[in-house]
Amino acid sequence: MIKEKGQINENQEENLATSSKVESPWTIVGRRLRKNKLAMIGLVVITILSLAAIFAPFITGIPRDITNLANTNAPPSSEHLLGTDSLGRDMLTRLAYGGRISLTVGFVSTSLRILIGVILGGIAGYYGKGIDNVIMRIADIFSCLPFLPIAITFVAVLGPSIYNIMIVLAILGWPGIARIVRAEILSLREREFMEAATALGIGDFKKIVSHLIPNTMASIIVSATTGIASAILTESALSFLGLGVAPPTPTWGNMMYDAQSQYVLKNRWWQWVPPGIIIFLAVISLNLLGDGLRDALDPRLKQ
């Protein structure tokens, strides 16, 4: 008897759920993102840059570190599409290899940052009170530390390497993510579905991991995309100051560092313009993608 009633109700109520295919929240986000042209351009550019970095050995076929002192500072030619540097190494090859380091630093340091931020922010937001106070005051302290002096000290003590840069970026960057996650969880934990989870006897850990964190993903993803961009910039800045990755490993930043003399800037544009443009492209496309994701993930927009 109840089943029959169910069938009738279905006909009456079921307007929303009639469409045949099941749409998860993520498919909807994907659809909205595809409509945003700028974000798609950003996605395409960042994909091309990543692919170029992954397949760097096949782009020119010239080894990365082979010097050719007979052909230093050569302008772009058919043999070296972007010319050579002061040691005769092919610029295009080094640019592609540089992407490996710069993009890896961006992605890995941001992942680390998110890991720390989500764990601490989640705990602070869920438990509140004393725990929240302690964690957020620590976050305040970390975000008060001036970035460059700390980074320089850290790198000077531990030595310049790609891993140390990632660690510095993560350690100094997590408070931003932790604040976002905490703020979202503070409001989410008061929602009735959390009370329902308590009533169902679900444990704290599972409540945080499977109910709260997935609902904060939207803000985390947005903050991550822009975070990757700023990590790339910071890596470039540190490499430019000579604190980043040690030569001969190329990164976009230390390639610009190599070209910082007045004479080079004036006469050998191919040594500094291409890395500059690539950094600019990577950062702006990640920012565009982040903006697009923010709009696509906004649950208030329903389409």
Next chain:
Amino acid sequence: MAEKLIETNDLLEVKNLKKYFPIKGGFLKKTIGHVKAVEDVSFTIKKGETLGIVGESGCGKSTTGRTLLRLLEKTDGEVYYDGREIYGLPKDEMIKLRTKMQIVFQDPYSSLNPRKTVSQICGEALVEHGLAKKGKEVNEIVSDVIQKCGLAPYHIRRYPHEFSGGQRQRIGIARALALNPEFIVCDEPVSALDVSIQSQVINLLMDLQEEMGLTYLFISHDLSVVKHISDRIGVMYLGSLVELAPKDDLYAEPLHPYTQALLSAIPIADPTYKKKRIILKGDIPSPANPPLGCRFHTRCPYAMDKCKTEVPEFKEAKPGHFVACHLV
């Protein structure tokens, strides 16, 4: 706390339950007062019956419901479920007991996690309590339950945003039923729905009660809904239970002046019928600073001097008919 066995077939017994929320203020966030949301509430619920609780907004109906499920911690008093004091239970026992006591919420929008499918929403607890294995087994149980609640089996893979308000409320009911509970607190389950869907959901709840032998605490501010579904009705005012009686007794002969005023506000579908409405004067006092004596004396048309100083006892005026008033 020693476990106490009750001889009667009471499933739930609430004794002098109190719930105060602290008011924090000042520079150091000191507690400067309390909102007395629930003050000295006592009642019992028999196995298989529906106890309706009515009252205005903010009178502590929902807080009572949540406190006796231990979703909020009590301030004082005792709650016995099946003879066991639930606040005396250790954590793991309490988690086990949660499979027996469930809640259906008012707002079908905020009570479902938007990132989970129906199967996950209703099946999560089954996995958590080890009652079913993740995957096929859970899906089978969930699709059974949602069919009982009037949804179709293929709905289990859908997300809440794909459903209408009434359907969402059915999912909320299915979530509560998945664990096969004995007792369900229905916290205004139909107030957020429009009238045509309200009756469907109420009939569903009544059918399920018959089929599964459920016991309900039905919280609502809608008098006609409560009358339809309840066996007994309790009336709350400013955190206290003022009257508790079998449904027919209460509607035929309300003893407390507040209940009389409340019942006189039910509209009657007859334009020629002239009835006497009791209009209460003034506003409901603040629960942070409730009046001394009888809490209703500031608005009661029959208030006496005694009412201002003495708290009336909640006593049995007639068999099964409890009331807290000096007049009776």
